[in-house]
Amino acid sequence: MSSATSFSELTTLQVGGPITRLVTATTQRDLVDLATAAWSSDDPWLALGGGSNLLVGDDGFDGTVIRVATKGIEVLPRDGGTDDIARLRVQAGEVWDDLVAWTVEHGYSGLEALSGIPGSVGAAPVQNIGAYGQELASTLVAIEFLDEGAERPRRMTAEELELGYRTSVLKQGLRGIVVSVELELHDTASELAVLGEAPGQPIAYAQLAGALHAQLGDRVPIARVRETVLALRASKGMVLDPDDLDSVSAGSFFTNPIVTERTARAMPADAPRWYLEPDEPDEVTPLATIASGTPLDAFLALQAELEASDLETPAAAAGPGALVKLSAAWLIEHSGISRGFALPGSRAAISSKHTLALTNRGGASADELAQLARFVQQRVQAEFGIVLRPEPVLVGVEL
Template sequence: MKASELPEKGKPKIKHRVSLRPFNTLSVEATAETFIEILEKEDLQTLYREGFFRKFDPFILGGGSNVLFRDNPSRPVLKISLKGIDIVAENDSSVQVRAGAGDVWHDLVEFAVQRGYGGIENLALIPGTVGAAPIQNIGAYGSEIEQVFSSLEFFDVQEGTFRSFTREECHFGYRDSIFKRDLRGRAIVTSVTLNLTKKDHNLITDYYSLTQRLREKGIEDPGIRDIFDAVVFIRKSKLPDPKEIGNAGSFFKNPVIPRDQFKQIQRNHPDIPFFEAAEGYIKVPAGWLIEQCEWKGKKVGKTGTYEHQALVIVNHGSASGKEIYQLAERIQSSVFEKFGIALTPEVNIVG
């Protein structure tokens, strides 16, 4: 589709042969044959009226922090840049905050913390945009977005209408939602609304590294700002800055395995860390599994794993998407051979 095919009013920005390196935190070179930036909700309606969604199945790009371009995408790329943080309702004890899908997630966390709103302080510094947060059901340090989720609005590319989903309708799971399954490729998130607290906050501090950091600071009765600062400190000490070293954060999900399988592994590895999951299942840190396979800090060509966190695959400068993908496959093979556990990528593999 060419820009000339669209009406002038409400015309989205359409470009061709655009480098995607600035739009992914792994800093992988890839080229989008068609690149469309969505700056207003009306842009989506314009594309629908012109038959764009009948002709194409576009790749939806947010902050590019959870994607690996293994090759050039074969589909048009839609960059969602809808922004704006607003308070839509509040009372003495709570507040509803709505943010555009294109807003940076950490900016929303800072917005809340600066105003004393509780609920997302544990999710500080998670890379990416607001729109991607519920799709992935992001989580960290004992907290997940579903715990404070109110609703989201999305554009249905099949119907050409904007729809709203509640928490229940999103079918959240571990790093999962209905948008990664039944509605994959059909829904484009435009905004997200969260329920945050103004008092009587449900502070989550029973995560080992978080508890340890608060203890180091001599904080016995932490507040929202204390938890936020602790999380920021921990993440900066463990994870590389994508502006300095290309990475997509945690490359793999923490596997959830049957308790019987875990007990078998535990006999040979009594120091294996774990977390209780659903009944009969145990969650095991993927980073620990990878480290036991001696991948931590290892460099392979132009890529490798981060020296402080084996779960993070890094680009040392000019690694291709294929090289990073091949390293990920080698890591998966090592973990499966040693533990019988299949690691699943948390990042979205494209191409």
């Protein structure tokens, strides 16, 4: 327990005030016991994993912070399934990228494009993490979840979590703590004798395909995919690095907005946009390809230039009435905010590598980051009429 620790020591943004009471759970039993004790009080509580998707105010948190540091990766027995499917149960406190490295080392495919994402495993389903054509939703089977006030965890299936674009019922207000996650991955071991090395899932993101010198749909060894994704993320300051100020961030600070087709039609002609299937909200198709006959090759070239936008792969043609996803990065840059921008006298700045990350350039306060985030929102709204929504969880901060 500690009364002197502050969120600035426990979050990747390195901001946030003091914590009144910090407790750390290293086992599942610890986690249940510490949560039960916290819930027996009327004081507020907060679960903390890797601190990579959190912006806490400068006043700190007057309550109990439960730091989830449980460890363990378990390969579950095969239950009559096919030989090429493996199920894992992973404790919530495992570091996400350590898990990805472990799966690649053991020849399990399905997470390799999610390499380098900071944070803990337990935080991953909260916002349905995704990048470079993969999302957690495609491999998540279930979680163990400890509801606030409950004495033991319950199993929640992926369907019950209502996973969507960077959201879930957990992010929308279901109170409790993720205890573990259950994943279903492709076991490539049976293919090694034929292919000579473990092949990953079909490449589903143009920028990644280009970096791999491959085509969309190609299967590339998972170790090579991981190395390439890590290099791509590092080039954007999206891999934690003590020597890179651009990595002192919460990753992408704003989600790509989803708007009506009517709103999208009012955007400039060169604004990237993607149709969303009404019944498949995470599958997207380039609007330009549908509406104006733009060749797919031209679209893919444009997509490859959209740094850090993390938009998904083009899908089948969308039906009438589909919503449209826009690129937050494009909106920010074209509202007049360039890479490296900072408000006068502020120690918070837009990343020098891409416009989706807000960074702490050294000694910034949570208030300075919030001021910058509000300025970005105001500029984009004034220029395009679009309100950008923050991706990190905000505690004691309002935008």
